[in-house]
Amino acid sequence: MSETEKFDAIIIGAGPAGIACAYTLAKAGKEVLVIERADNPGGKNLTGGRLYTYALEMLEEGLSEEAALERKVTHEQIMILSEGRGTTIDYFDSGFSPYEGPPQSYTVLRARFDEWLAGKAEEVGANIVCGIRVDDVIEEAGKIKGIIAGDDEIYSDIVIAADGVNSFIAQRAGLIPDIPASSVGVGVKEIIQLDTSVIEERFHLQDGEGAARMILGCTEGLHGGGFLYTNIDTISLGLVLMPEEVAAAGKPVAELFQEFKNHPAIYPLIAGGSTVEYGAHLVSEDGYHGLPKKLYREGLLLVGDAAGFVINSGYSIRGIDLAILSGIAAANGICASSDIAKAGPQYIKEMEKLNLLPTLKAASGYRDLLNIPRIYSNYPYLANDFLGNLFTVNGEVAAPMKKSLKALLKKHNISFWQLFKDGLRGYRAL
Amino acid sequence: MARIVACYKWVIDESDIKVNPDLSINLQNSKGKISDYDKNAIEAAVNAAELLEGKPVGLTFGNSKCKASLKDALSRGLEEAYFINSEKADKADGRVTAAALATAIQEMGEVDLVVCAEGASDTYARQTAPRLGACLDLPVISSVNSFTIEGKTLTAIRKLDDCLETVKVELPAIIAVLPEINHPPIPGLKAVMNAGKKKMVEFAEADLKVDLNPKNQVLDLQAYVMERKNIVFADGELTEQVKNLVIALKKEGVI
Numbered sequence: 001m002s003e004t005e006k007f008d009a010i011i012i013g014a015g016p017a018g019i020a021c022a023y024t025l026a027k028a029g030k031e032v033l034v035i036e037r038a039d040n041p042g043g044k045n046l047t048g049g050r051l052y053t054y055a056l057e058m059l060e061e062g063l064s065e066e067a068a069l070e071r072k073v074t075h076e077q078i079m080i081l082s083e084g085r086g087t088t089i090d091y092f093d094s095g096f097s098p099y100e101g102p103p104q105s106y107t108v109l110r111a112r113f114d115e116w117l118a119g120k121a122e123e124v125g126a127n128i129v130c131g132i133r134v135d136d137v138i139e140e141a142g143k144i145k146g147i148i149a150g151d152d153e154i155y156s157d158i159v160i161a162a163d164g165v166n167s168f169i170a171q172r173a174g175l176i177p178d179i180p181a182s183s184v185g186v187g188v189k190e191i192i193q194l195d196t197s198v199i200e201e202r203f204h205l206q207d208g209e210g211a212a213r214m215i216l217g218c219t220e221g222l223h224g225g226g227f228l229y230t231n232i233d234t235i236s237l238g239l240v241l242m243p244e245e246v247a248a249a250g251k252p253v254a255e256l257f258q259e260f261k262n263h264p265a266i267y268p269l270i271a272g273g274s275t276v277e278y279g280a281h282l283v284s285e286d287g288y289h290g291l292p293k294k295l296y297r298e299g300l301l302l303v304g305d306a307a308g309f310v311i312n313s314g315y316s317i318r319g320i321d322l323a324i325l326s327g328i329a330a331a332n333g334i335c336a337s338s339d340i341a342k343a344g345p346q347y348i349k350e351m352e353k354l355n356l357l358p359t360l361k362a363a364s365g366y367r368d369l370l371n372i373p374r375i376y377s378n379y380p381y382l383a384n385d386f387l388g389n390l391f392t393v394n395g396e397v398a399a400p401m402k403k404s405l406k407a408l409l410k411k412h413n414i415s416f417w418q419l420f421k422d423g424l425r426g427y428r429a430l
Numbered sequence: 431m432a433r434i435v436a437c438y439k440w441v442i443d444e445s446d447i448k449v450n451p452d453l454s455i456n457l458q459n460s461k462g463k464i465s466d467y468d469k470n471a472i473e474a475a476v477n478a479a480e481l482l483e484g485k486p487v488g489l490t491f492g493n494s495k496c497k498a499s500l501k502d503a504l505s506r507g508l509e510e511a512y513f514i515n516s517e518k519a520d521k522a523d524g525r526v527t528a529a530a531l532a533t534a535i536q537e538m539g540e541v542d543l544v545v546c547a548e549g550a551s552d553t554y555a556r557q558t559a560p561r562l563g564a565c566l567d568l569p570v571i572s573s574v575n576s577f578t579i580e581g582k583t584l585t586a587i588r589k590l591d592d593c594l595e596t597v598k599v600e601l602p603a604i605i606a607v608l609p610e611i612n613h614p615p616i617p618g619l620k621a622v623m624n625a626g627k628k629k630m631v632e633f634a635e636a637d638l639k640v641d642l643n644p645k646n647q648v649l650d651l652q653a654y655v656m657e658r659k660n661i662v663f664a665d666g667e668l669t670e671q672v673k674n675l676v677i678a679l680k681k682e683g684v685i
Binding site for chain 1: 616617622
């Protein structure tokens with residue numbers, strides 16, 4: 001490329017969204033430049049740890065077979081904790097794959113996965129430059145024309161902001177405001193190393209199988225939850241909390257996390273392991289409600305986390321697959337538009353085609369459900385108390401279950417009316 | 431046109447080195463990088479090339495993974511990169527490294543200045559520059575803290591233990607630079623993008639007709655634990671504590 005030449009597309013961020021976009025564009029013969037701030041793709045990323053394979057297959061059939069993945073998820077688990085106690089629901093399906101092809105989902109470590117995916121994009125001709133921070137976009141006559149990094153300006157027909165949650169580029173372009181604290185959670189995570197055989201024993205896994213676990217009631221009543229994913233020889237364990245509530249509670253996140261790790265139902269799972277990595281990151285919490293009013297402007301598209309594409313249903317969290325889909329949709333939108341000015345509206349159409357926006361919309365009710373404060377303390381504690389009573393045998397005449405439940409509701413400050421309302425809200429959300 | 435060669439080493443990133451409980455070294459997830467001090471050498475070569483109106487080129491000797499370093503080196507202002515690709519680099523001693531680099535430099539044709547770092551960030555053996563001088567029959571100035579070039583005369587200030595020494599040499603010559611000689615900038619976007627388009631030359635071991643078998647052989651590599659005595663002098667008055675400390679230090683033969 002000479003100094004005056006320009007790229008067909010510049011993609012900011014070499015995460016799943018950016019790379020999926022670069023891969024699709026490069027395969028269609030476009031000149032693509034991906035700029036990544038970290039020294040390696042995936043270097044600045046943090047994720048709970050699961051990838052749904054359908055998205056990778058959509059990018060290229062067969063890709064998930066060679067992908068740098070950890071364990072296929074055969075155990076879907078929900079864990080409800082209260083002080084000193086816990087209930088775990090474990091759904092097992094050895095061949096969990098609702099469609100023809102590879103297993104539905106794998107646990108994943110982003111440093112490995114992102115680097116692998118970036119390598120695939122390079123193979124089909126994408127240019128990936130790491131260790132460079134993009135400082136601004138070039139705007140001329142109301143259109144985005146390129147990017148500025150340090151002293152360098154580079155022009156392109158279109159810029160794709162794939163720079164993650166709290167997207168700096170989307171802010172510079174005026175598509176999103178500085179995000180309010182209430183719209184993001186703060187996620188902390190440790191990667192804990194253990195022998196492969198120890199992990200398989202503790203989680204009852206056969207060779208190559210894995211568990212994905214959502215954990216409720218581990219946040220001392222604060223809005224949030226925990227997660228656990230089994231990798232090949234590590235466990236990803238984390239907490240997501242609402243920063244405002246944490247601040248009000250006055251307890252540092254690190255302390256909450258240590259208490260979580262030491263819970264008697266969690267500790268045996270990680271005992272003897274050594275923490276090989278730890279990190280923290282923001283997580284979009286608002287799902288469909290939190291999407292920017294506009295996901296594009298002339299010369300700029302938002303994809304992945306930069307666009308707020310996350311679904312948190314309480315029993316599972318999705319982000320990487322939505323990121324990949326949005327990257328593909330952006331690329332398809334660009335390729336289908338002979339006039340680049342139409343790429344934005346076309347991108348939205350492509351997202352409809354790939355079911356991305358409908359999927360987000362369908363899950364939009366979960367936010368209301370998860371905004372019920374009682375979900376984080378009263379209900380999990382109630383559930384454990386109820387089961388505790390159920391299994392209690394002490395030689396006394398057991399109270400009828402009805403009566404015991406009524407007493408427990410009173411103990412946990414929940415009225416029947418509230419229970420009914422929350423139930424209705426939950427029902428509506430689903 | 432004058433040619434200035436920056437020699438650099440591809441080393442394991444020290445932050446990736448893990449020590450196993452049995453004190454063996456775990457390099458399983460380690461990545462490579464250009465030795466930090468060699469970034470200073472590259473920057474010094476680029477600066478020297480400006481003074482000489484010449485062409486700065488990079489030269490490295492490493493295993494096949496080292497190929498990944500070429501783009502990084504080229505993004506730092508070098509115009510060409512030369513790479514001696516041999517798995518024997520892993521076991522190379524100072525003699526082998528210098529012999530390999532010297533042969534490649536001779537292959538390049540005329541060279542005005544060779545810039546090395548004083549030592550590599552992994553071994554800091556300080557062998558390469560002096561041995562290169564012997565192989566190429568060129569004068570060597572080590573411990574260079576700063577230098578200027580006028581015509582074909584290079585004047586270097588050497589930082590020694592207790593003094594600064596100013597030395598003059600007629601080019602061609604070899605210099606070994608200290609880390610404080612400059613602050614290599616982080617390469618910009620265009621520099622990184624253009625790096626991939628620059629000339630890269632690879633030498634196979636067979637091309638160079640040089641014996642790459644080391645005379646020094648590494649037999650074992652192990653981490654060690656610093657044993658600390660953890661003695662606390664808390665009893666008695668302060669003067670007594672100090673007295674006890676001095677006695678203990680004398681007993682250890684420290685003072």
